[in-house]
Amino acid sequence: MEHSTAPTIGASRDQRDLVSGILVFIIADLIVFGMLFTGFMVDRSKELAVYNQSANTLDYHLGLLNLLILVTSGLCVVFAVTAAREGRLTALRNWILAAFVIGAGFGVSKAIEYGDKFAHDIGMHTNPFYMYYFALTGAHFLHFLGGMGALAFIWFYSLRHAGAPDFRGKIEAVGLYWHMVDLLWILIFPLLYVLGLQWQPCP
């Protein structure tokens, strides 16, 4: 093994394009959620009354609160990624921490909401609307937990590896993922909480 040009396996990738990789994950996820949304709309059209009636039992204030929480938390991540690009390490960490703490509010609000449903003996089998309600918000909640884990990971990771060449890729991947969690709620909220309100159009 004398001095020699490194064969291909030795070539280290400076830019670990995590970002383009995680896009596949996000796109696959969005396709399945898209299918679920379509399924919801198709099934809803068959039993409009049941869906609207059930939707009215949801507290859309909580849904809206959740929307604000996730969007704000997403904004913090945007600032964190910007800070990372500019090399401002302390700012980066603080923004991540802020995104995490604000995001935690979503967990609290969801726990209250689910607790209320269970207290009223409402579950997936109550009717088709609630099947979709628990499936969509439950799947979203698992994504949310994954995202919180990713935020925590990147915060601890930044303590020791902020200078690593692949750090930028990692934080951008986490950011993208968190925006997807955000985006999904932006789609779930109107479908589940708002459609059923049957607002009269303005005259």
Place this chain on the structure above:
Amino acid sequence: MEHSTAPTIGASRDQRDLVSGILVFIIADLIVFGMLFTGFMVDRSKELAVYNQSANTLDYHLGLLNLLILVTSGLCVVFAVTAAREGRLTALRNWILAAFVIGAGFGVSKAIEYGDKFAHDIGMHTNPFYMYYFALTGAHFLHFLGGMGALAFIWFYSLRHAGAPDFRGKIEAVGLYWHMVDLLWILIFPLLYVLGLQWQPCP
């Protein structure tokens, strides 16, 4: 690891006695086929009419054609082995090719025969004769497919390794196996196709 006599594991076997090895395979196979033939004869003696009647529905011309195909193909392999012994490489390859092409005729004829049976809704459950018919010809067909694979293998193998010390053993093993396929049909043909013809003995 200085100069030393090689321990046993270093001794390379110049003569890989594949031939004596594959004989075990062939003998085990012949024992099981022998049991099947005996089972057929014993069961047949209990229901002679059913067996003879069903046997008469088989086309013994096709059976005879198959016999000729396999014997001819087997003869080509004999020539191929002889050519291998005498080191005539081109002749060897041509004889193997001939054995393969002629042998393929068996597959065609079998496909026609099976197709005809299925078209008449005849299967293993039609009666005990057909159970044996499909079991014996089916098991033989699997052996035939294995043999065709072996012929193809030895033809491609001869392109690169004809000079290898173990080549003779390999081709002789393939030859032996192909003769077994041949021999099995020589036994199956009279049992299934001819016995039922109930030829009157000459006066």
Place this chain on the structure above:
Amino acid sequence: MNDPRMFNTEAYFRYYNPVLSNESYFKYWRVCAAMGPVFLAAFIICWGVLGSNIPPIPADFTADQLAQHFRTNYNEVRAGMSGAMLFGCLYLPWTLAIYKVMQLINRNENDIVSTLQMWGGGLTVVPLVTSSVFWLTGSYRPDELDPKTLQMLYDQGWLLIDMFYFITTIPMVCIGVAGLTDQRAKPLFPRWACWYSIWAGLSFLFELLMPFFKSGLFARQGWLNFWVEFVVWFAYILIITFFTMKAIPRLAKEREEMLGRA
């Protein structure tokens, strides 16, 4: 690279193994990898078409409707399940081929994820094969068994094959994780395939809802828990086979270069 100690010694001996010719070193790898598509084709035909599992008999059929199916198509089901129980075992050699490639993805990684992949993939044979025996039992004496018993057997086969998904999720995530550590300029498993593999494995979590429903998207015949999940799994098998096959000649070339300069 200029320092031999840069090799993880385990990986060093995996590659730099001068007695083994490249031919011997990579012997059987391709055959094992090819067992993936063979398994898939045979499983679709035997388990799926002959066994009437593609699509499944709906969970909201009555016991009598289901019994009708078994009593009519028992011979097809028997043939299909016999084949499924044979070819299901081919998941094992396929898993082994991936294991071999995974070991060489990154010589600075230990073999935990590749070993987990091997175990998860090997144990995947268990639900694949044992679930078939429930359907086979139903088809063995369909006229003597009570319709409710036939229904129970058919349900049990589906509950076993669907709910043992996590043993298949483990190798899927492992392949993705290992593939992402690849330091090659052009990785053996492209990033998208790794992320697809991880995502596909996790998407099986929807099966968690399968026992709760007899109809709708989460039931065994539902568009999500059957059509989407099985297509996702089938695609995973094809994608991973493709890149495993493509990785073998590349690894052979790498090894040759390494031996050449030893």
Place this chain on the structure above:
Amino acid sequence: MNDPRMFNTEAYFRYYNPVLSNESYFKYWRVCAAMGPVFLAAFIICWGVLGSNIPPIPADFTADQLAQHFRTNYNEVRAGMSGAMLFGCLYLPWTLAIYKVMQLINRNENDIVSTLQMWGGGLTVVPLVTSSVFWLTGSYRPDELDPKTLQMLYDQGWLLIDMFYFITTIPMVCIGVAGLTDQRAKPLFPRWACWYSIWAGLSFLFELLMPFFKSGLFARQGWLNFWVEFVVWFAYILIITFFTMKAIPRLAKEREEMLGRA
């Protein structure tokens, strides 16, 4: 042999591992190999004799005849199945002993076939043990279960143990293939044993017909699919154990020579 590079390095470290004394190196090998005949004897007694599986209760018995058997012999069946589920697990250490010997058959071969052998043999424990639970369930409350349910359970046990044969075929073929690559003047596994092993594994393909028949040679009690196939399998276990046992002292001697002159 005079050149250290002549060693397959993997095999080199398997053999030439100077820290391990020969005693340590081959420790447990014989015990594991001996588990093969122990398994076989116990399985014949427990599963076969006590459990009334040698010979099997014919598939063309009526449900009432079968129920009669369970209601009379439930204690024997319980004892037999408890034993079968215990001793069935001994197939695993036996498989491991063969794996160890297979790794040293030919140092110019990679470990694909030995690994497949280990996995196939290890997973063989699954049908051996899980099929017994169906018979055991039948014997647990034989008076309360319906005759048709008892019949279904008995059928299911047989369908599982007979039709999961291919996981056992894989190690049988692997042992044969590996044994045939042996370069020793006197191979560890003689050629005839290798070919027998391959043939025996492939002969199990007759089981493909078992679900289609209740009587005759292909039924579970038929002379072909029961007597021939089980004798073939039992003989395989004894033959492979015998040559594994004989291989261990030879390998120990080879290693000693190698260490002595290193």
